[in-house]
Amino acid sequence: MSGPSVTPPPGTSSGSAPAAKARVGFVGLGSQGAPMARRIVEAGHPTTLWARRPDSLAPFADTAAATAASPAAMAADCDVACVCVVDDAGVEEVVAGADGILAGLAEGGVIVVHSTVHPDTCRRLADLAAARRVAVVDAPVSGGGPAAAEGRLLVMAGGDDDAVERCRPVFATYADPIVHLGPLGSGQxxxxxxxxxxxxxxxxxxxxxxxxxxxxxxxxxxxxxxxxxxxxxxxxxxxxxxxxxxxxxxxxxxxxxxxxxxxxxxxxxxxxxxxxxxxxxxxxxxxxxxxxx
CATH class of the missing domain: 1.10.1040 (N-(1-d-carboxylethyl)-l-norvaline Dehydrogenase; domain 2)
Incomplete structure (x- = not known):
């Protein structure tokens, strides 16, 4: 007779070894994005950063974070690509531009839009991403840099259940609570x-x-x-x-x-x-x- 089915605890595989942490890319190292990225790095996620200005990367010189020459190159080294730039135009350029995230992210990856933008911007990007078998999650945040540094940002997530759950361990490095509000766009x-x-x-x-x-x-x-x-x-x-x-x-x-x-x-x-x-x-x-x- 077979024994009872046992579900391993979160963060572990069916064996004894812990599940591998998601590889994370991060774009948008401003007053809020920089402490978010640092929390991701300090939590042990393999992290790759990209920034237009080299001085934005300087504070990470003492960390394990890698840097990339373009959003596409960054995305090639990650499973979850986070975007925390200022506006709709910036998000579209970083994600869908000629050397953007979509040009490098592998099938099965997730793009997370932390910026506050029009819901339709996220939906347009999701349509483009779907053709490459990539998911998009909109996950704007509230609380500011100090809250990010202390791991208590509020994340308002919208998107497919599976995609949001895949991102949750990353969100948990800098946010509490994390609220999944419904389909893509509901977070925005x-x-x-x-x-x-x-x-x-x-x-x-x-x-x-x-x-x-x-x-x-x-x-x-x-x-x-x-x-x-x-x-x-x-x-x-x-x-x-x-x-x-x-x-x-x-x-x-x-x-x-x-x-x-x-x-x-x-x-x-x-x-x-x-x-x-x-x-x-x-x-x-x-x-x-x-x-x-």
Missing amino acids: LTKLLNNVLFTANLATAAGALSLGRSLGVDPARLAEVVAHGSGASFALERVAAAGGTLDPLAARAGALLQKDARLLAAVAEAADVPAGPALRAADDALDLMDHRR
């Missing part, structure tokens, strides 16, 4: 909604502090009180830390928040869905930051 939609809500909250927080000042209530004291009350929000914390103004946020993030509001508005318009009060409030914040949508 969720990130856009999150960012527009944050932008809307900036407008209401700045407006409340300004109104309080006009009525004789010290903005710093008001923010201190509201932080412990039902009106508390992350946006209020950011505005209060900036002295009640949106100017520092405008300089650092105004253009990115404007981009995301435009993307969500375009998605809603194409679906013939009213954008509603969140986008209207976000527009107020963008106007205050001199980044009108």
Whole structure:
């Protein structure tokens, strides 16, 4: 009589040896991407990096990471290729350009789009990738560089179940939680909604502090009180830390928040869905930051 079937624990094969870690490629070593890549390297994944600027690679000189001369060359040495560049055009160039990831990634590979872009960008790339038997997962992140360095980024993933699960051990090096939201594009939609809500909250927080000042209530004291009350929000914390103004946020993030509001508005318009009060409030914040949508 045969014995019971035993499922090996995660991270091991049916034998005693641990399962091999995925080989990872990473493009986009900015303030958020660099700590993500470092976490991947430090977790023991064989990692290959590519960057347009050599100085972006310099901080990795003391690590086991390899470097490549092009996205295609990087992809030839990896199973999972992560992209964390700024915008749609950058993602399309890195993935589908003449010397892009698709030119080097082998059949069965996965391209992960960590950038915040239009869902249709991911779908177009997925169509191109499918012809090469490569999967695409959209996995925008939230939390910033410090969260990445501490392994507590939020990953919002969209895509085929199997592809997302193959990427999960890589995501787990820099993220907790990792939320699989549904089919390809759902991660991007969720990130856009999150960012527009944050932008809307900036407008209401700045407006409340300004109104309080006009009525004789010290903005710093008001923010201190509201932080412990039902009106508390992350946006209020950011505005209060900036002295009640949106100017520092405008300089650092105004253009990115404007981009995301435009993307969500375009998605809603194409679906013939009213954008509603969140986008209207976000527009107020963008106007205050001199980044009108």
